[in-house]
Amino acid sequence: MRIGVDYYPEHWDRALWEQDADLMQKTGVKLVRLAEFAWCRLEPREGEFDFAWLDEAIDLFAKRDIGVVLCTPTSCPPLWLYEKYPDAVMVEKDGQPTRTGIRGHRCINHPAVIENSRRIIEAMTKRYGQCDAVKAWQIDNELEAYFCFCERCNGKFRKWLKNKHGSLEAINRAHGNVVWSNEYSSWEQIQPPYGHYADAWMNPAYMLDYSRFASDNVIEFSNWQAALIRENSPGKPVTTNVWYSGHMPDFYREFATLDFMAYDNYPVTRLPDDPEECFSHAFHLDMMRGVKRKPFWVMEQLSGGMGCWAPMSRTTSPGMVKGYALQAFAHGADTVLHFRWRTANIGAEMHWHGLIDASNVPGRRFEEFADLCRTARALEDVRGAEIRADVAILISFDSEYAFKIQPQTEGYYYFEQPQRLHRAFTALGLNVDVIGQHEDLSGYRVVCAPELYVTDPAVSERLHAFAEQGGTVILTTRSGVKDMNNNIIMDQLPTVYRDMVGAVVAEYNPIGADTVPVRFEDGAVINGRQWCDILEPEGAEVVARYDADFYRGKAAVTRNAFGKGVVWYVGTVGRQALYDKIALATVREAGLDYVPDLPPQVEVTTRVADSKTFRFVFNHADAPQRFRFEGRELTLAPFEMKVLKPTDR
């Protein structure tokens, strides 16, 4: 397990560099990430490079056996570029150019941005591509699928549509443009979703294509950089860092050409009062591991209270700096870099807390970090250890985009049900894979495929085959609603899944913030929220029924024997207890080994290397917990992780 830090030599007095590097070495830091925003210091004037300071910094770390992750600085072109090419900035939704002064305001399709990016990347990779100290490359920083509304991007969107659909007639058909007389008769009529009105007023079919284009657009930029880096730095791993944001590119496509997945992990420092809230970052961590189905890196890890542009969050409670990093290891990371070494004392990110305060006096958080470094050293044999899971949850970026475009009902958002299912299965001490909907399902016993709203026939076929061969599939509300164009499939819900489910949605009720009691056959009553599919069984057994409204007594949850397997359908969005109940029933039925009676907020994950099994037991609560685990008494402090090695058994 490797620990590193994100470091900005260009922000600090040179006199500090050596001190910092010495302290890093002494503490056990193995990697530093450098230069992602340093373009103005690397190329202070167009075509004039200054690598002396970076040479010096890299050298300083290399001498202390600290490797470097070097970044392409393309997120922040220097101001000379914007001065020369004022239209190189992104254009906002209202058609106005973005103002410079923050970061990431470049249009990645502007020829000057591309040419200047090429030049700086070539210069950097020629200089450092073969350098031993450079262990990996990071492309740009947190590339998001942002929409730029400039004419170039618009032209690219038209081209993208042409490539995909072929002709205006085909686009008109696919987007249903006859509605509101929006049929195109020339390519120039195709516009991005400009305007002050909400995207919700735009045609959902068009908007889904636009979201896919925005994702593809940024992925193309990333792929282009990856190829460029590899020309001069063959064999060095290349990645980019992402976060769980409102504008995620399709990670499965984005990382297909990159060597490893890197995630920016900022768990909350204040746990929500309502235990119902899905607060564990375990879902995100499992999702990031699932992108390449391989160990991943955390490129930025929480180091203190978050702040700067928003009011500051609480500081990290004792245990969080270390515990959250170990939680990432438990879920499949093998390298974690902390953001940041020291709190900034200049610039926009002042008050975003690093491991060391701006005073440069190492304190409580730093001591905890030093302790993490010692623990990570002791966990060296876990590096590369696999996480094997019997349970998988499928994710679809098409559905994520489509639900953003049409949010269905008050409070409804795509990731709630995947997260609740994840929480339900992990509460049983099981490893859970969160993977792309196109992944191979062999090896799994239970596959949750919540809200497959945009229907890809290949996915539905794979799910049919999986159940037929003996697997358990869990489907939910809003399955099979749309076709690949994001138009409604003209069939009764859940359309392509109807035979598997063994029930049909006779009617639905989007109840938003209201609730409806759902009564299980065993008498348990759990509230349904947001959505009620009123199910008519066609062979399925009824597991739970609504207990109110005009559909009292109608089926809410069903279970159907299909082929050699079983298919569940959850027709409402429940409180956590609903998913807990279904997870337990499916796990028992599938005969999986699980950990009964884990206290809430205790997570158990298992990593396997050769014949060694490592159990990670994490207390995610801000209070100590004492409980029996596999025949022994365990006491965990708040945010404490215990790693039980096989020898401990």
Ligand code: GAL
């Ligand atoms: C990340 C970003 C960093 C820094 C950090 C804290 O999203 O990549 O550069 O801004 O947030 O603000």
